[in-house]
Amino acid sequence: MSYIPKPSFRHPQLPVNDLGLTVRDYEGALSTLCAGCGHDSISSAVMQACHQMALEPYRVAKMSGIGCSSKTPNYFLNQAHGFNAVHGRMPSVTTGANLANRDLIYIGMSGDGDTASIGIGQFIHAVRRRLNMVYIVANNGTYGLTKGQNSATADRGSLAKKGSANPWDNVDLVTMAIQAGAGFVARSFSGDKAQLVPLLQAAIAHNGFAFIDCISPCVTFNNHRGSTKSFDYVREHNTALNRTDFIPMKEEITADYQPGEFTDVCLHDGSVMRLHKMAADGAAGYDPQDRVAALDHIQRRSAAGEVLTGLLYLEPNAPDMHEVMETAEQPLNQLGERELCPGREVLQTINASFR
Incomplete structure (x- = not known):
């Protein structure tokens, strides 16, 4: 990865969080992506979300694969852990x-090629195993590193930069994630930070697999008239299902509202997602905790040519992989030889249990 350090100057009056850190402390290197790339907006939203939650950067592990999107972890949280995997193998x-x-x-930062093509098998199994992670796909419908071919998430009929129409049906990652067992599924737009930041915060607080499909236009190869992943198209066809407020556990929860305007969902750690219902058509009876209703609503809005954004599905008490496998609460890398090699008698007891 390329690394260009940012200037060390910090404005003395930047607001600080509970750790005494400013948002500049959550930055990384200067971006080498194209000017105006939606991926940089996602990086900015991640920094803002982590700063507002007062997360210690060293508690975060940034994972990625290959592609423009997978370069972005270099541009935020430079004090975090990180691993850049091979193409499609991040999960x-x-x-x-x-x-x-x-x-x-x-x-995990990935892209439509890294996830919906070469990594689609890895993605599905990470979802069904309920891996406790935030999985972000920066979705632009094109392969930017190889000069703009349609990716698997490009909508059928969407025009490429040279004018050819995509003849294939797209891979819809949000419906795939819901069907495979993800406990938190959302879609957002890189140009809507007011929606994206609280969704990121709620995803981080969620226990289990949290997936965010973020439409992130490619300004070089897929931001023209006829593209369904361009800035103009998403702004014109964006149907926000809800607006999300994230209320940390430590804050007092107060509300003054009329019935039907809000839905509060308590997460496993005591944090609260407050969903402000916005979409008029069909939203009144839509329950984001109903998997079948979520899939039906996504399909109906997609058939109408709309880009449905917001929290699409949530299973508040979803178990994660460690709960399902009943692993030790102490991280495995902290276990000593006595715990890892308990001796012949214990091994014989385990073997006997399988007979």
């Missing part, structure tokens, strides 16, 4: 890291 590397140290907060 399996994250699984191994998570098994070794469950105490870290895992944020």
Whole structure:
């Protein structure tokens, strides 16, 4: 990865969080992506979310694969852990890291090629195993590093930069994630930080697999008229299902509202997601905790040509991989020889249990 350090100057009056850190303390190197790339907006949203939550950067592990999107972890949280895996293999590397140290907060950055093409098998199994991580796909519908071919998430009929229409149906990652068992599924837009930041905060607080499909236009190869992943198209067709407020556990929860305007969902750690219902058509009876209703609503809005954003599905008490496998609460990398090699008698007892 390229590394260009940022100037060390800090404005003395920048606001600080509970750790005494400013948002500049959550930055990384200068971005080498194209000017105006939506991926940089996602990086900025991650920094803002972590700063507002007062997360110690060293508690975060940034994971990525290959592609423009997978370069972005270099541009935020330079004091965090990180691993840049091979193409499409980020989920399996994250699984191994998570098994070794469950105490870290895992944020995976991927793209539509890294996830929906070469890594689609890895993605599905990370979801169904309920790996405790935040999985972000910077979705621009094109392969920017190889000069703009349509990716698997490009909508059928969407025009490429040279004018050719995509003849294939797209891979819809949000419906795939819901069907495979993800406990938190959302879609957002890199140009809507007011929506994206609280979704990121809620995803980080969620226990289990949290997936955010973020439409992130490629300004070089896929930001033209006829593209369904361009800034103009998403702004014109964006249907926000809800606006999300994230209320940390430590804050007093107060509300003054009329029935039907808000839905509060308590997460496993006591934090609260407050969903402000916005979409008029069909939203009144939509329950984001109903998997079947979520899939139906996504499909209906997609058929109408709309880009549905917001929290799409949530299972508040979803178990994660460690709960399902009943692993030790102490991270495996902290166990000593006595715990890892308990001796012949224990091994014989284990073997006997399988007979």
